[in-house]
Amino acid sequence: MSRSLPIHEIWVYLSGSPLLALILTLTAYQIGFFLYTRSNRHPLANPVAIAVLIVAFSLELLDMPYAKYFEGAQFVHFLLGTATVSLAVPIYRGLRELRGRMGPLLLALVSGGLVSIASAVGIARSLGADHAIVGAMVSKSVTAPIAMGVAERLGYSPTLTAVFAVITGILGAVLARFVLDALGVKDWWQRGFAIGVAAHGIGTSRAFSIHPEAGTYASLAMGLHGILGAVAIPLLAGYIPLF
Amino acid sequence: MIPGLVQILLWQGAGELASHFLLPTIPGPVLGLVFLLAFLVVRGRVPDNLALVSDAFSQHLGLLFVPAATGVILFLPQLREHAWAVILALLGSVLLTVAVTALVLKGLNRKATHE
Numbered sequence: 001m002s003r004s005l006p007i008h009e010i011w012v013y014l015s016g017s018p019l020l021a022l023i024l025t026l027t028a029y030q031i032g033f034f035l036y037t038r039s040n041r042h043p044l045a046n047p048v049a050i051a052v053l054i055v056a057f058s059l060e061l062l063d064m065p066y067a068k069y070f071e072g073a074q075f076v077h078f079l080l081g082t083a084t085v086s087l088a089v090p091i092y093r094g095l096r097e098l099r100g101r102m103g104p105l106l107l108a109l110v111s112g113g114l115v116s117i118a119s120a121v122g123i124a125r126s127l128g129a130d131h132a133i134v135g136a137m138v139s140k141s142v143t144a145p146i147a148m149g150v151a152e153r154l155g156y157s158p159t160l161t162a163v164f165a166v167i168t169g170i171l172g173a174v175l176a177r178f179v180l181d182a183l184g185v186k187d188w189w190q191r192g193f194a195i196g197v198a199a200h201g202i203g204t205s206r207a208f209s210i211h212p213e214a215g216t217y218a219s220l221a222m223g224l225h226g227i228l229g230a231v232a233i234p235l236l237a238g239y240i241p242l243f
Numbered sequence: 244m245i246p247g248l249v250q251i252l253l254w255q256g257a258g259e260l261a262s263h264f265l266l267p268t269i270p271g272p273v274l275g276l277v278f279l280l281a282f283l284v285v286r287g288r289v290p291d292n293l294a295l296v297s298d299a300f301s302q303h304l305g306l307l308f309v310p311a312a313t314g315v316i317l318f319l320p321q322l323r324e325h326a327w328a329v330i331l332a333l334l335g336s337v338l339l340t341v342a343v344t345a346l347v348l349k350g351l352n353r354k355a356t357h358e
Binding site (some may be wrong): 005021025026028029035046047050052053055056059060063066069070073074076077079080081082083085086087088089090091093094096103104105107108109111112113114115118119120121123124127128129130132137138141144145146148149152153157158159162163164166167168171172174175176179180182184185188191193194195197198199201210221226227230231234235 | 280314316337338
């Protein structure tokens, strides 16, 4: 007994502290981010999606319940609120770049935002998805940290909202160019803004990697959509028929 | 770095208080964002220590929603059952959103240049 510490004792000790969950979360994200940079920042190699797969697989392997993992990982989760506040800086930088385009941009943002909610809720509902899924569709085009806060207040699942937001971001980052080409939208600021409204942060990094002007407008769109979504979605929520 | 972080935490605190007492439908951090944005507009520039913290957060924003997103494992049976609804809703919605946003901008811009 004194010769070597039994492995399960080490295990019991480690799994009782937040350390294991934190190591798991950060290592998984590190691997995801490594693969993302190695793939030349391709949206399909999304670091969050990769990290979620790695963590989920590890929990399965370690036979660790999700609630226990979250107990430790909540220290990372808590910073979401702080990160949301700090989004004010990129939004402020974007506002300074505007040069009198505020009117058209706001109109496009409101139209895009309404279409994103109506189409997602409409399609999911008509195909028979249940209440939890349809509810999580409502704020999925808003940047994930804000979307999750909004969903939580409205009693929808923040988890499903985050997952739908990430998938939306990936789809938008990969597919937006085909839609924009087909519609003959050529100006970088228009292309960037459309991607930012539809596909928030993931679309924005894609836009930055293609053209700086597209990136600036995508980032502005993401920020404005975040603020508008947080203010308007709770007001609209009562009028959105989820069933 | 620390002065920037302290400022952001204070704005977040102010946002949480405002959310709790005045505007319960809006999440506290979003109100904190709005307060900070108003502060920056009044100030006319971004202080360096604030930019440092904000850039660090925005570069790895994704890391922060890994814990919550991993909760998807609890929803797997439900998602499997409604897989097509989820996929088609997300796909259709993102394509339509890109299209409508871009068309509104293109239309308004053409009108503006013709006038």
